[in-house]
Amino acid sequence: MSPSPAATLAGAYFPGPRSENETWVRGEFQTVLDQWFDWRKGLFAGDPGSASAADRLSPERLRKREELSQHLAELCEALTAETPTHTPRYIGHMKAEVSLPALFGWLAAMLHNPNNTSRESSRVGSVIEAEAVAMLATMVGYDPVRAQGHFTSGGTVANFEAVWRARYRLDHWLSMGLHVAEATGDVLDPFAAAHMGWDRFRELWFDHDLTDDQLRACSAAVGNPASVWRRISEAARREYLGPVMLVPGNKHYSWLKAANLFGLGEDSLWSIALDAEGRLDVDDFERLTRLAESQGRPVLMTVGVAGATETGGIDPIHRLHDRLDRWRDDRERHIWRHVDAAYGGFLCSLLGGADEKHLSPDSAAALRAIATADSVTIDPHKLGYVPYACGAFLTRDTASYAVSAFDAPYLDRPELGDGKWSSTMEGSRSASGAAATWLTGRSLGFGPEGLGAVLAETIRTRAAFQAAVVEALPCIRFVDPADSNIACFSVADDGESLASANTRTEALFNVIHQSPEFSVSKTTLGPEYQALIARHTERYGGTADAPGLFLIRCVFMNPYWAAPDFREVLFPQFIALVRQALAGKTDRPPATDPRNTEAVERTEMLDCCGLD
Numbered sequence: 001m002s003p004s005p006a007a008t009l010a011g012a013y014f015p016g017p018r019s020e021n022e023t024w025v026r027g028e029f030q031t032v033l034d035q036w037f038d039w040r041k042g043l044f045a046g047d048p049g050s051a052s053a054a055d056r057l058s059p060e061r062l063r064k065r066e067e068l069s070q071h072l073a074e075l076c077e078a079l080t081a082e083t084p085t086h087t088p089r090y091i092g093h094m095k096a097e098v099s100l101p102a103l104f105g106w107l108a109a110m111l112h113n114p115n116n117t118s119r120e121s122s123r124v125g126s127v128i129e130a131e132a133v134a135m136l137a138t139m140v141g142y143d144p145v146r147a148q149g150h151f152t153s154g155g156t157v158a159n160f161e162a163v164w165r166a167r168y169r170l171d172h173w174l175s176m177g178l179h180v181a182e183a184t185g186d187v188l189d190p191f192a193a194a195h196m197g198w199d200r201f202r203e204l205w206f207d208h209d210l211t212d213d214q215l216r217a218c219s220a221a222v223g224n225p226a227s228v229w230r231r232i233s234e235a236a237r238r239e240y241l242g243p244v245m246l247v248p249g250n251k252h253y254s255w256l257k258a259a260n261l262f263g264l265g266e267d268s269l270w271s272i273a274l275d276a277e278g279r280l281d282v283d284d285f286e287r288l289t290r291l292a293e294s295q296g297r298p299v300l301m302t303v304g305v306a307g308a309t310e311t312g313g314i315d316p317i318h319r320l321h322d323r324l325d326r327w328r329d330d331r332e333r334h335i336w337r338h339v340d341a342a343y344g345g346f347l348c349s350l351l352g353g354a355d356e357k358h359l360s361p362d363s364a365a366a367l368r369a370i371a372t373a374d375s376v377t378i379d380p381h382k383l384g385y386v387p388y389a390c391g392a393f394l395t396r397d398t399a400s401y402a403v404s405a406f407d408a409p410y411l412d413r414p415e416l417g418d419g420k421w422s423s424t425m426e427g428s429r430s431a432s433g434a435a436a437t438w439l440t441g442r443s444l445g446f447g448p449e450g451l452g453a454v455l456a457e458t459i460r461t462r463a464a465f466q467a468a469v470v471e472a473l474p475c476i477r478f479v480d481p482a483d484s485n486i487a488c489f490s491v492a493d494d495g496e497s498l499a500s501a502n503t504r505t506e507a508l509f510n511v512i513h514q515s516p517e518f519s520v521s522k523t524t525l526g527p528e529y530q531a532l533i534a535r536h537t538e539r540y541g542g543t544a545d546a547p548g549l550f551l552i553r554c555v556f557m558n559p560y561w562a563a564p565d566f567r568e569v570l571f572p573q574f575i576a577l578v579r580q581a582l583a584g585k586t587d588r589p590p591a592t593d594p595r596n597t598e599a600v601e602r603t604e605m606l607d608c609c610g611l612d
């Protein structure tokens, strides 16, 4: 039988679980180094070198070299104690093997060490970055000519970039509203003003013959925020309490950091309720938006999540954006839409191909709707198989990319021509992640025939795993449906209480965690997942008598699972490990290690599934 397209891609574009591509990879690394050395040798060939041949062989020099070699060997040796995340046995966190195009691209750019902070310090790197941004933009459905963006150190910073821009826009519109209210004596509606849209903004700008300085005098981002808010309160004839941010309950921790960092206060982070499948509930979005309006508090941004950190769930972004369209079209309220697709963004590569069927129709529609977001976060260092630290932030158009203390996007911004230094949160930025992403796009490709095929296989693997485990062990309860390649499960007998199931699931986690065979992760879904927890326990007639649901989490992003051999060999091993643990027959960890005593006690509590 010939290997599947995904298995062929995994074989060609990754080092190989047992370093099968070693010879070729060595050759490519060598070629990159050769080229780099030759380039250096060829430049300024008449300049003096650092040493004569005799100096190079001096005992002093040789000793230094020897020392460095020793320390390097130590470093390499120390690093072998890292968790082996390249093997399919690692299903712990959002981390797996890195791809060869990413490694090659990374190495090639790193040797030249460009700093993408400006064109001056990165003549080539910044062009590569722009091209890589266009590739990602195309993948998520943006028009690559209009889209803007840059690479960040990760999804956290990319999310901050979105807040920064949303706040810039909101501040412009609200400043305009305040200026007009103060000039005319009309009552200010802060919600209406803060969502007026650029067309209305321009209209007012010309109607009132405004200057930049006049608007700056009304800006909370430029002036003293306390005094500007007081003026807003006066103009609105009610107390102004500042903007809120609508973020679903399945949010990543970075949103809490953002609220903190931007001085919004965690209190202004309004959590959109989740439905019984753990996804954003659009009716609750509507409710919160109306509540914000009734309180005169603008919505700084709404966030939909594509690939939730805990479960891999994909919010109904299409439905959320339909609602936002209505707020815009019927009521002229332009609310910033951001999609946190740090994890799931690359699943857009499945769209339009035969493998799209591995996504639910809702997930596919949600991923398509990213194209109508103002901004999106996407992490090449997750499902893009690029080394850390590599995130990306994209906006649909240039106007949404604009950010500064005050310059309006319709003014010429000559500094953008020199590079992005003034519009990125980070200063100096490596070109390596961009080059890694660029080479991945050029070779593997971000479409259904490339990365899409690899990722479709990871979703199929997750589904096959779930089927195999449930068949062998009926008391393993998966969180269902899973939208992507992350499987979460608990252990529970029919009718068991949640508190008891949590204890046993945690005990099982500890056993797997201590076995060298597999790496899994754990998570506890809290009260924001109440509807999901109720449904999960209902399925086996359990009682939800605890506030949280403890889950074992398996992330199936490793590309090598595409080779059927891995499933045939490793699934039974995993099942055997769980079966043994549940039957209380695991080899007991040495009780001398104090960390393990708790696990030993718990192992004794494990009997279930009628296995013993």
Ligand SMILES: *Cc1c(COP(=O)(O)O)cnc(C)c1O
Pocket (backbone or CB within 6 Å): 153, 154, 155, 156, 157, 159, 252, 254, 305, 307, 308, 309, 340, 341, 342, 343, 379, 391
């Ligand atoms: C991973 C993740 C982030 C944060 O990304 P980092 O790259 O770790 O900073 C943000 N949001 C979601 C949904 C994520 O999965």
